[in-house]
Structure formats: structure tokens, C-alpha cells
Amino acid sequence: PWRCWCCPNQIVVTLPPSPVPTKPFPTLTPAPPVCPNSDCCRATYLEGGSCSQTSTLTKPEKKKWCSSSKQCLTKIGTFDPKCVCCKNCKPRKGCKKMKGKCVDPATVNWAYFNFRCCYYDKRKCLARKGSDCACCKKPNGGQGGHKKPPPC
Numbered sequence: 001p002w003r004c005w006c007c008p009n010q011i012v013v014t015l016p017p018s019p020v021p022t023k024p025f026p027t028l029t030p031a032p033p034v035c036p037n038s039d040c041c042r043a044t045y046l047e048g049g050s051c052s053q054t055s056t057l058t059k060p061e062k063k064k065w066c067s068s069s070k071q072c073l074t075k076i077g078t079f080d081p082k083c084v085c086c087k088n089c090k091p092r093k094g095c096k097k098m099k100g101k102c103v104d105p106a107t108v109n110w111a112y113f114n115f116r117c118c119y120y121d122k123r124k125c126l127a128r129k130g131s132d133c134a135c136c137k138k139p140n141g142g143q144g145g146h147k148k149p150p151p152c
Helices: 039-044 059-065 093-097
Strands: 049-053 066-073 079-087 089-091 101-103 125-127 134-136
Touching: 039 049, 039 066, 039 079, 059 066, 059 079, 089 101
Parallel strands: none
Antiparallel strands: 049 079, 066 079, 089 125, 101 134
């Protein structure tokens, strides 16, 4: 076992890949995604982040949403240069004005935040393609709530 460099509290165990049986005819099942759902990305972007394949991103998308240095872990526990951690949400004026924080409800670390409530309004946050974002009011203080807050 070894520790993930982007989230040192996570211990990674590397297992040898299992043998894949060969089939005489191709199947119609889709290939698995190149990039896994890495917990390292959630640790990099507490407001919500995901692992993305660099070849599918344009240069402006990479610059706007993704880390230039945080790579994702593969299924076998190695870093993959073809995959990078990207944030899913950015605040717009409306969210900044009310001193809120834009989060992706699907990937945010709710244990870290303790929001009073969230506005599920697409006009308050800018979402990366494939993500939904919410503008949540600043925390009351204290530990995270471990759950999704109610709508404001």
C-alpha cells in the first residue's frame, strides 16, 4: 500500500490486473471509460470535481476547468497522464454577491461544508459540461453537515 500524493489520507492498494478472456467475435458493449471516478479529484476540488480525459478537452476548457498538475489514479492505482482532475463549477456574479460558494451536488464533499441552504439556479453558477451546480450560502461554522442542504 502507498499514499496518494494529491490526497495523503487515502491509502492505495495496487492489485495485479485480472486476465481478460478473449472472444472470437466483438461484442456491442461499450468500452469502459478511460478515466476513473477518482477520489483524488474530490480531494483536489472540495466543491466538486471529476477525472477527465485530456484528449477530449479543448485548450480553453483545460485552462478554465482543470488542474495542470493533478493527475487521476487508474483502476490499478497508478497515475495516468491521459487523465486530469477538473473542477465542475465556478461562481457567477449572483453567487459571489451573496458570498456563496458554487458546488456540484453530485461530487461535492458535503462532510467538509456546513451550508445553511443552496440555490439550485443555473444563473448563479457556471457549470462544466455534464455537471449541475448550486450556489450555497456560506457555512454557519463548525463541522460539515455530511448531507445536502435544503433549497433556500
